[in-house]
Amino acid sequence: MNTQLLIVLVLLAAAITMFAIGRPRMDVVAVLMIVGLPLTGVLTVPETLAGFADPNVVLIGALFVVGEALSRTGITYRLGDWLARAAGTSSTRLLVLLMVSVGVLGAVMSSTGVVAIFIPVVLSIAKRLGVSPRRLMMPLSFAALISGMLTLIATAPNLVVDAELRRAGHAGFGFFSITPFGLVILALGVVYMLFARRFLGGADEGVEADDRTTFPALIEKYGLASRERRLRVGRRSPLIGTEADSAVVRRQHGIRVLAVERSRWGQKQLTLGSDPQGFTIKAGDVLLVDVADTEDPQALARRLDASELPLGDGVFVQSSRELGLAEIILPPNSGALGRTVAGLRMRDDHDVDVIGIRHGADNVSRAVSHERLRLGDTLLVVGSWEAIRRLAAPGGDFIALELPVEVEERVPAGRRAPLALLSLAVMIVLMVTGIVPNVVAALIACLLMGVFGCIDMTSAYRAIHWPTLLLIVGMLPFALALDKTGGIDLVASGLADSLGGAAPTVILAGIFIVTAVIGLFVSNTATAVLMAPVAIGIASHLHASPYPFAMVVALAASAAFVTPVSSPVNTLVLDPGRYRFGDFVKVGAPFAVVVLLVAVFLVPVILPLHP
Structure with a gap:
């Protein structure tokens, strides 16, 4: 062993130790390695910083943006809504649909983002079904990890392994090269969790009560x-052709249009009454209206040739991701004191409508437009979530009380969902066909989503998980350093020699176990960075195809089921699932063995060792 290799190994051991103890942060460790490697003389500064120009680093950043656009347009939330409806009252059906849905969605966006989105959805469904969140949270994290085995872009380690193959002079993996293994593992994972869930808690351990404000409350x-009514406009209604926000509607028909629901492209869209004027009412539109308390609801519906729909299951609850509700109070210095609601011009000046008033503990049951406001009043306003946030800004005439829980699932670009799906489809087609490099396909999708209004630049920058990218950039130079100092050849030949004349399956098992063990203490991305060149080096030493060896590394890097710190998705479900460290060991270790067996016996069948 030469001196330079020894220095590189000391640095690598120091990085792994700091990863294991969690101090300092992983991205700080990466920066330390970026600083330390050039000082050893093994790598030049350009070689150390080459990771910043690596196409896969750019690709991973672009995929963060794509995932955020899917969330902002409500696609992920709609999947959660479908899951709740399809599961009904069956916890078994819920578990199966949950794992399949998370697996499919995680195949095209960040698994960490998928888990973060699904946690409140699962908690809500668990509360309704009366089952313990412990029975659902670990299946959620397992499915997210397995989703990394479904497509090339599903997780960063796949892209790292693919990049190492290309760096070694081989053709990379295809978009669906890993999919056959992932589908098998996902099916086994569903079956496994149906039996293992009995070790995670009983149905009597329900979700703790949530006393936060909700729309129904x-x-x-x-x-x-x-007072509020939902009316479906008939074919002969006098409202047809009238602007929803016009004074004619209020004067001639005695109603105030708060919002309009309209179906477009098979998707329900919502236009608030406070939106810009020019939106005309059509037959079939569903109006949320504020009416005078003297008007008989049935007479109103007949007069307007409209059919009345339930309010509770309507626009407020179903459209809560676009439509905001909030309580506001008047501080002593508010300029609104003593004025009427109509005189405040809330729609014109703040893009919201006042739809409810409470004088102390008493509701104002009549129409609120001419109600005069006094100190201590609370107002209920409706508008877009952004308008509500602006209204509640410090220093204004109003103070917002606690926002309802629905604000956590707001969808600022809900109308753009079809365009987001189109952009996603374009990216996948380009990646599958190979017309352009994967990084270009992802950047095209980002540009399309930006042009279509699915995401803005501020949200795009915020969506990128910079510590992950910095971690990859900081660890990539180790592969080059180990290669230049002969470390990869030394490890590859040593592992091959230690296994002697063992069968190829034994060698693959050894690579899987070493990768999985390192993954217990180091992020799966860093593990892939370290093990991919070793696996490819072993293949070269054995004069075998590099693809099965690289695939085993990719599968093992995603098999982080054993501890809650093996992957961010495990850490996310730790608290809401009320798990202990031992719960993951008890349930995750046996399934990691299942994945090992699939990798050892199925990979050589689909990817022959000697093509």
Whole structure:
């Protein structure tokens, strides 16, 4: 062993030790390695910083943006809604659909983002079904990890392994090269969790009560059901052709249009009454209206040739990701004191409507437009979430009380969902066909989503998980350093020699076990960076195809089931699932063995060792 190799190994051991103890942060460790490697004289500064120009680093960053656009357009939330409806009251059906849905969605976006989105969805469904979140949270994290085995872009380690293959002079993996293994493992994972869930808790361990404000609670508190109405416009309605926000509607028909629901491209879209004027009412539109308390609801519907729909299951609840509700109060220095609601011009000046007022503990049951405001009043306003946030800005005439829980699932670009799906489809087609490099395909998708309004630049920058990218950039130079100092050849030949004349399956098992063990203490991305060149080096030493060896590394890097710190998705479900460290060991270790067996026996069948 030469001196330079010894220095590189000391640096590598120091990095692994710091990863294991969690101090300092992983991205800080990466920066330390970027600084340390050039000082050893093994690598030049350009060689150390080459990771910043690596196409896969750019690709991973672009995929963060794509995933954020899918969330902002509500695609992921709609999948959660479908899951709740399809599961019904069956916890078994829920578990199966949950794991399949998370697996499919995680195949095209960040698995960490998928888990973060699904946690509140799963908690809500668990509460409704009366089952313990412990029975659902670990299947959620397992499915997210397995999703990394479904497509090339599903997780960063796959891209790292693919990049190492190309760096070694081989053709990389295809978009679906890993998919056959992932589908088998996903099916086995579903079956496994159906039996293993009995070790995770009972149905009597329900979700803790959530005392935060909700839309239904606000609707009941302000008595909206007695005044607000949802009306479907008929073919002969006098409202047809009238602007929703016009004074004609209020003067001639005695109603105030708060929002309009309209189907477009098979998708329900919502236009608020406070939106810019020019939106005309059509037959079939569903209007949320505020009516005078003297108007008989049935007479109103007949007069307007409209059919009345339920309010509670309507626009407020179903459209809560675009439509915001909030309680506001008037501080002592508010300029709104003593003025009427109509005189405040809330729609014109703040893009919201006041739909409820409480004088102390008493509701105002009549139409609120001419109600005069006094100190201590609380108002219920409706508008877009952004308008509500602007209204509640410090220093204004209003102070917002606690926002309802629905604000956590707001969808600022819900109308752009079809365009987001189109952009995603373009990216996948380009990647599958290989017309352009994967990084170019992802950047095209980002540009399309930006042009279509699915995401803005501020959200795009915020979506990129910079510590992950910095970690990859900081660890990539180790592969080159080990290669230049003969470390990869030394490890590859040593592992091959230690296994002697063992069968190829034994060698693959050895690579899987070493990768999985390192992954217990180091992020799966860093593990792939370290093990991919070793696996390819072993293949070269054995004069075998590099693809099965590289594939085993990719599968093992995603098999981080054993500890809650093996992967961010495990860490995310630790608290809501109320798990202990031993729960992951008890349930995750046996399934890691299942993945090992699939990798050892199925990989050589699909990817022959000697093509």
